[in-house]
Amino acid sequence: MISVFDLFSIGIGPSSSHTVGPMKAALTFVESLQQRMLLGSVQRVRADLYGSLALTGHGHGTVNAVLLGLEGQHPRTIDPAHVVPRAEAIRTEHGIMLGGTHPVHFEFDRDLCIHKHEFLPKHANGLRFSAYDGGGKPLALETWYSIGGGFIVRDEEFGIEQPSVAVPYPFRTAKQLLDHCRQQNKTIAALVMENETARTGEPDVRAHALEIAAVMQRCVESGCAHEGTLPGGLNVRRRAPALRRKLNEQAESGLHNTMLWPMLYAMAVNEENAAGGRVVTAPTNGAAGIVPAVLQYFRNFVDADDDGKVVDFLLTAGAIGLLYKMNASISGAEVGCQGEVGVACSMAAGALTAVLGGTLLQVENAAEIAMEHHLGMTCDPVGGLVQIPCIERNGVAAEQAIKIAQLALLEDGEHKVSLDTVIATMLETGRDMQQRYKETSLGGLAVNVTEC
Ligand code: SF4
Structure with a gap:
């Protein structure tokens, strides 16, 4: 694995x-x-x-x-x-x-x-x-x-399985992952931690996860601080700093618009990304804002001090991302934006559900809902730049991930469509998608927006 x-x-x-x-x-x-x-x-x-x-x-x-x-x-x-x-x-x-x-x-x-x-x-x-x-x-x-x-x-x-590290709980499908968790009475994060320790010691795994989280957080902060226009010729204005000022003003006047903060965090990351800054793939750069934004939301609005939960969040998100990587694709050029923003939303929704105390079924449900409603999403970046629609799309998906987690936590986790089914459907949909909607800038918004 x-x-x-x-x-x-x-x-x-x-x-x-x-x-x-x-x-x-x-x-x-x-x-x-x-x-x-x-x-x-x-x-x-x-x-x-x-x-x-x-x-x-x-x-x-x-x-x-x-x-x-x-x-x-x-x-x-x-x-x-x-x-x-x-x-x-x-x-x-x-x-x-x-x-x-x-x-x-x-x-x-x-x-x-x-x-x-x-x-x-x-x-x-x-x-x-x-x-x-x-x-x-x-x-x-x-x-x-x-x-x-x-x-x-x-x-x-290409297409040949590479030799990989033997882990105690190998999985390829969500069913296998959840079966291991049930048999071992472990959370997804705990199971993934055991797999990761087949490569290195647990302190190293934790340190690595916290390093990733720190780079994500710095990226949010940089994006909120950098004013100006993004490179590439579309003259897209960086909006995160002004948005943060307005949200702070609203908060000072007593209006707490909690859901706009994760949108801001995600847009800040994607503006940094569009400017060629330091970013963590999650699982890609185009979709890099969603997982950090939901994690930042968790830290700022739920639990600021628990590094253990930060590690659990990333391990759970990573496990869900692996399922897409192994069984479908995380490439916009292969399956459209459902493979980037859709996957990131699924990772973030499942991870947030897990650290908020969700059951295995609730985590699976959240990850599945998030992808189900991104099925068919095309990749049509205007001017071939990772700006329109990518930046706002990350913001919207971050907010969705949080609401989906909240929905999953209100219910008992029983659901009709399994995560494996939605992953297979995503791949099939991506294969059916016309090439011009797969990161070629030959269709969709890319040809209907006038560049100026
Ligand atoms: S529209 Fe394309 S380039 Fe933009 S985030 Fe989605 S997959 Fe990536």
Whole structure:
């Protein structure tokens, strides 16, 4: 089984599949050149972007991410402020520092090729990297796919189960997960904790979860503090700081509009994401606001001081996210926005229900309701930017997740549609969805909103 922490990776905005994944793929390509002692012989490098990466790659930061990945940068550690100026320097100075150590002449228009009308066969987000020696002889050619949430896979390994850590309670479906919980008399969080400790000690798991939570919280705070206009040319104003001021004013005058706060938190995160800031995938960047917003709501309005509950929240959310990752998809390019915002809403609703004391059935019910009402949601970002509809959509989904948890807690958990059924339905719906509604910016709002 993969770890729940694979769903919560610290990186940069604006997109896990179009920024984080491509940067990791480019970095891995360069690392393989290094390992094979080929790096010193490279005189030319070339990157090709296909499908959704080509169609929305400029707005999603793919081009810059690939350039910086080729220079040896990792999304977790790169300074977000470094990305745009360094990519611009590579373009204007016609040179790239492969792996951070090996300078190579780089003609942007020749060496970074965007294939807007071509999709590679295995996934909508395809990339190819090639390296040549001084005589033009190919030294290496690799094809990669960025399959959502920052996950990447080599062409030869696509669809092949990778060796994974043996855990005490392996599960693939919600039924298996809940059966383990019932048999062991454990919550989802406690069961996932035992699985995670097959990799490392429990203190490390807790520390890792709290680190993730801290980065999420900093992202909310940064988003609430940063004024201005988002990059990309749509001239979208950052709204979180003004919204926070207004909500504070309302609170001071005695009007406590509790449900608007999580919307603000989610929008703050997604504005940070759209600006290329430091973000945690949850399970993707486009949907990165929902889990932090609901967690922040829990801390601010329910229980501020219980780190144990924060860990439980993330482990439960991660377990629900794994079910979608293993059985459907968390890629907007593959199944539309139901796989991003829908999954994040499901994760957050289930996790909040759990830390508010819900039973296993109530947690499953909340996670299921959240996806059931996102089925069919398309991905149609205006201008190929992760801004419209993404930012508000995260806010709305955060508020929904909280209300869904409250609803589930008022009932006994009995429900007709199982979480497994809704996950399978989401995948089927995504497969039936026309390609133009799957992160291509060729349909929906993306073609009906005038860019100005
Ligand atoms: S519309 Fe949804 S899936 Fe598409 S980029 Fe925005 S958040 Fe991601």
